[in-house]
Amino acid sequence: MNTKAETLALEMRDVTKVFPTKNGPLTAVNHLNLEVPAGQKVALLGSNGAGKSTSFEMILDLLPMTSGQIRIFGQSPKQAQAQRLIGSLLQSGGLLPNWTVKETLTALAALTGNESRVPDVTKAAGIEQFLSQRIRSCSGGQIQRLRLALALINQGKLLILDEPTAGMDPHARRDFWQQINNANQDGRTVIYATHFLDEAAHYADRILVMHRGLLLADGTHQELLSQTGTKTLEEAFFALTDRAEEHLKNQAEKQLTEVEGEPAETQTSAASLPAEGTQNA
């Protein structure tokens, strides 16, 4: 049953993304190292601005890295996209408001040579009942279901899902996770960002916690609880992120008191954070 260990679906080596901003450079992703064996379901948690979407965009070749290396089944992000190794569901992105749901799905299926998969994917994503509806009149949850269909259509071996259940009602969420479990049992690797901690606790083999670009924790649900001495994932999440935030604030204050003229560049890394909050893959 388990073919996981042989292949790495995703490998990130020292990946950093710095955005130039009006207030100076902003490190959105800070020396991220990660290995995800094929077949895993990985949840990525993090407060707003933690760097989750930026990481996904670099994996999907939508954003260049500042430094580091990314491999998807041994291929660069560009090669992986060309070979359609990845299916993705992002928070935003080009749906045409005047097209119907069916037209949108069929167009992508035709583009990727997957027309025969349309009926199965339609059923899997639960969009049968609103196929003829125009995108502009779809609810947020309906749009998310369509995005799931679009993510599934090319049979990519790696699924990248950014807050996939945002706007879904409880039934839709339950159905969604059923479909993701099916896709995972068919051998797909799934990496998803979510703010719903129960979705990480219930569905992930492994949970990552990011904060301000740093990977703070990486382990099973139980490992995160043991690591933080907490009883729930919510408590563990707050313990990790609060501790990191405090550490970063102290570090910033120290920098402010440095003698003028001294280089103020102290590189923050996950390794420099308090020990309980740090465990890279």
Ligand SMILES: Nc1ncnc2c1ncn2[C@@H]1O[C@H](COP(=O)(O)OP(=O)(O)OP(=O)(O)O)[C@@H](O)[C@H]1O
């Ligand atoms: N194009 C950009 N230019 C400048 N800064 C950016 C850009 N894109 C993202 N950022 C900044 O990078 C940081 C990480 O953003 P990112 O969208 O990756 O966070 P996130 O973890 O996905 O957050 P959320 O949970 O709110 O979706 C934030 O501080 C954000 O403001």
